Amino acid sequence: MAASRIVKTGAALALAAAILGAPFWWSALRGMKQKAPSPEKPVGEKECVLPAAEMRANHMTLLFQWRDDAVRKGDRTPVAIGGKKYEKSLTGSCLKCHNKKEDFCDRCHDTLASAPACFDCHIITSERGPWK
């Protein structure tokens, strides 16, 4: 009697684990992996304000610094990097080269389920249709 109860409980637990863990073992069995995002680089531009690896990791910090300089300190002097001058501006600098938000910004942000509020106010230069 006691033994059959143990067996029943064990079977129920195993079944529950199998169902609840389905997303994990199903993707493991089928060899499914999260695809790395592939943001499209701007054509004809070779240099960003910082090396690519640094931008990838820290672009948000840089944007916050620019924002604080421009908005809070009123310091809008352009940043000179490698003989080129960049305005401290998301739309005035970043989006000038990376002119397709959906092919650049969104690719990584979507993959990581990150939803920065930048574009609630800042205007995407490339998009012309009705607001989304």
Add this chain to the structure above:
Amino acid sequence: MEMTRLDFLKKAWRTGLVLFGGASFKVISGSALLAADGNTAGKRMAMAIDVRACMKDSSCAKCIDACHKGHNVPAIPDAKQAVIWIWKDTIDRAMPGVLNEYSGGELHGAKTPILCNQCGNPPCVRVCPTGATWKREDGIVMMDQHRCIGCRYCMAACPYGSRSFNWSDPRKHLDRKSITRDYPTRTKGTVEKCEFCAERVDRGLEPLCAAACAEKAISFGDLNAAGSAVRKALAGRIALRRKPELGTDPSVYYLL
């Protein structure tokens, strides 16, 4: 001796009074709150509006159009939800008591542009809990949309009604085709107002309203620089400010 509940409360009250009383009374009665920080050392950006030049064309709204177009201020039909940075109203409504029912004359019923006064002692800044609105070193009272949480304390504090709240997404009322692309819109749940075109002042330009005026009625510049346009406009003229008796120290002057 056994301490009663009442004794304990009395002692606690006295101890608290000794420990913290001095500090709190100092804060409340401190003259620092009332002393207007007039930016006498550095720059103090200000505007002088020549009412007599402005009233030559009562139907003109070039300053308003230039400002609202340049800053993506939405035209919302519902007056209760309207967002306005600069508008026109009669002198008597802008500065009650300056005229009376017997004064008559050309000033009677004449309209003048009204905008944020960029106070030297701004009440909105004092109440903002997040530092989203603050006074820059050159006297411009700025809004940082990144920090605004939409509590609207500033709107309650402003005695001039210079601030607007975004009750809904302002983009619903903005045509994307004709928008000013290098200036952001705002978003639902934030407060906005005239910022003396700080983004232009930083680049050495005058505000859009001043640049747009065909009559050159709006002079802009540094009050602390003797040769500035605003000082030249003020020299020798009778200049009024809105509600100066409140101690807000407005930076917008109306020349009559």
